[in-house]
Amino acid sequence: MNAHHLDRIDLHIIKLLQSDGRITNLQLSNEIGLSPAPTLERVRKLENQGYIKSYHAVVDEEALGFNVKCFIQITINLNVPDARNKFIQKINAIEEVVECHHVTGSSDFVVKLIAKDMKGYERIILEKLSKIEEIGHQSSMMILSSNVKPALPIVIEK
Numbered sequence: 001m002n003a004h005h006l007d008r009i010d011l012h013i014i015k016l017l018q019s020d021g022r023i024t025n026l027q028l029s030n031e032i033g034l035s036p037a038p039t040l041e042r043v044r045k046l047e048n049q050g051y052i053k054s055y056h057a058v059v060d061e062e063a064l065g066f067n068v069k070c071f072i073q074i075t076i077n078l079n080v081p082d083a084r085n086k087f088i089q090k091i092n093a094i095e096e097v098v099e100c101h102h103v104t105g106s107s108d109f110v111v112k113l114i115a116k117d118m119k120g121y122e123r124i125i126l127e128k129l130s131k132i133e134e135i136g137h138q139s140s141m142m143i144l145s146s147n148v149k150p151a152l153p154i155v156i157e158k
Contacts, residue, residue, distance in 0.1 A: 006051070009034065011156045013042055014051060018151035021055040058150055061114060068115040069143040072129075073107035077136035084108070087134035094128050096120075107139070 006014075012032050016023060023031075029039035046052045061069065076083045084102075091100050091111060099112035115121040129138065 008156050008158070010042060010046060010051075011154050013039070013046065015151070015154045015156065017043075017052065017055075018154070065116050066114040068118055068121045069146070070113050070121070071141045071143065072111050072113055073139045073141070074109040074111060074135055075106075075137040076108045077134055080134050083134040087132060090132045090134065094124070096124050096128075107137075 009032055013028065016028060016031055025036050025040050025043070028043070029036045032039060034042075043052070074087075076087055080086065087109070088100070091097055091109070094113075096115055097111050097113050099110075101110045102108065103110050113121070113124060115124055125140075129135065
């Protein structure tokens, strides 16, 4: 099923859940104008069909001590057999890598890495990334500040 089959109530539910994943079913039903039972049924349908993938807390990285954040552009060494798949498997095993994107352009992947401090960042580079033989070249860009929007720009037509 694709987004063209979602009606305005489904889109409204998704928009509300994006802004507050802890909203109660009663509050959600009041916001969208349905009774609680059909509201819950619609939410479950959206979950089962994969429109809603998960619910989680957005945490403050710096409050938890992760003061160093960077993007690393990575070019794969094509001389290594099955380099792309091996790289993905190895990069996913590094817990400090919180995002990995296969991209077009001058690099093959862009990863987001977080660390407590510069010594931690250096340790990750030297002890983990440098051991991945599928990496041909890497270039780090330290993140100075971020403005991340956690919700998709859903437009509900009337």
